[in-house]
Amino acid sequence: MTKRHYRFIELFYIVTGSFLTAAGIALFATPAKIASGGVSGIATILYHTLGFDTGLVILVLSVPLFVLGVVIFGKEFGIKSLSGTVLLSLFTSLLNQIFGYGGVLDYTNVLSVLLSAIFGGVIMGIGCGLVLKSGANTGGTDIVAQILARFTPLSLGSSLFLVDTVIIVASGFFFGLESALYATITLYIMGAVIDKVVLSFGTRSAKTVFIISEKREIIQKAILEQLGHGGTILSGSGMFTGSDRPVIMTVVMNHKLAQLTNIVHKTDNRAFMVVQEAYQVLGEGFTPIEEAAWAGLSDVTQQQDKN
Known part of the structure; x- marks a missing residue:
């Protein structure tokens, strides 16, 4: 495989993965009030409490975190990660404009929240997995976790768990215990799907x-x-x-x-x-x-x- 082909596949993974992740956020997670960790979870909370566009919040929060990551870890931290963040933000805002903020399910039916937790987790897991497969990431709170792992005794896995747990607990405070439990389901499904996508064997x-x-x-x-x-x-x-x-x-x-x-x-x-x-x-x-x-x-x- 030539370097040009490698770059094309890499770009395909970043663009497609960012779009799928945005679809999971805009069409399932946010309308169902499921804040399953990460910057997208914070964006979901801010949309339902203050009315801020989720795509804009993802960008506003992620870019400073990316800059902080570059300062701490060096310029090799990855321009691709910034690309993933910007694309995720743009796709999320675009899907919000096309479909509105109500998603694609009828949330007068309580079963729709469970369906959003499951299918939102699957779609976001596939999307994040493709982005990670390119060697990039969508930035956000992953960077916070890396910084915690760098300057505290916590491992990277423990840091990620801690950051996501704080966001899910916050969602429970704003949306109720049931919403936090649904977020936990989504987070678990995402993790399982990401592993399958990143490493299919x-x-x-x-x-x-x-x-x-x-x-x-x-x-x-x-x-x-x-x-x-x-x-x-x-x-x-x-x-x-x-x-x-x-x-x-x-x-x-x-x-x-x-x-x-x-x-x-x-x-x-x-x-x-x-x-x-x-x-x-x-x-x-x-x-x-x-x-x-x-x-x-x-x-x-x-x-x-x-x-």
């Missing part, structure tokens, strides 16, 4: 990645700063040359693999990557080791009880 939630590159230092810095992940440098040597070839080993969640691949491709298109299923990942940023240990102990106890 495999059944695990994380991947072990080995990277061999002449530009190892640049890649490992990007893994630390852009992905918020760590890793290990393994000793190695080339079979033909006999020279030292250090190997980066890192574990990333499925939805981060496309971004990592994009980083490696841009840094060194002659790099060598090996991607493997991670059956279980224990430690910071993933499942706590003590939690898995207690689960294993419980399984053993149950088996002893049966015997």
Whole structure:
């Protein structure tokens, strides 16, 4: 595949993904008062409380956050992420103008809220997954989570969970407990769909990645700063040359693999990557080791009880 084809596919993912995400927000989430985290959740709350256009709020909140991300993480933080943010804002406002702010379902029927939670989550999950597959993101509170992970003991996953939880709790305050519960359903569905879209093969939630590159230092810095992940440098040597070839080993969640691949491709298109299923990942940023240990102990106890 040529670089031109690669760029075209990348652009297709960003544009299509931004449009689908906007459709989920404008046609399902906002009309149903479902604020499932992120800047779009804040935009939904502000629309129903103050009447602000959701697309405009997404832009107004996301661009300063993007600038803050560039200041903290450097200019390589990604112009594509800004593109995703701007497109999401424009598409959301456009769909609001075409369909109005009432969505496509009849909300006098209480079942419509549940349908919005489900189908809105699916559509937004597909959209966000396509954007992430391009190596970009739609910015917003993801940047806040990255900053929290950078300057606090919290992992990136914990930071994302914390930010989304605050927004969902706020939605419960403004719209009621039922709305917050629907938002939780949407958030869960989005996460599951994003994993399926970003990585259409495999059944695990994380991947072990080995990277061999002449530009190892640049890649490992990007893994630390852009992905918020760590890793290990393994000793190695080339079979033909006999020279030292250090190997980066890192574990990333499925939805981060496309971004990592994009980083490696841009840094060194002659790099060598090996991607493997991670059956279980224990430690910071993933499942706590003590939690898995207690689960294993419980399984053993149950088996002893049966015997």
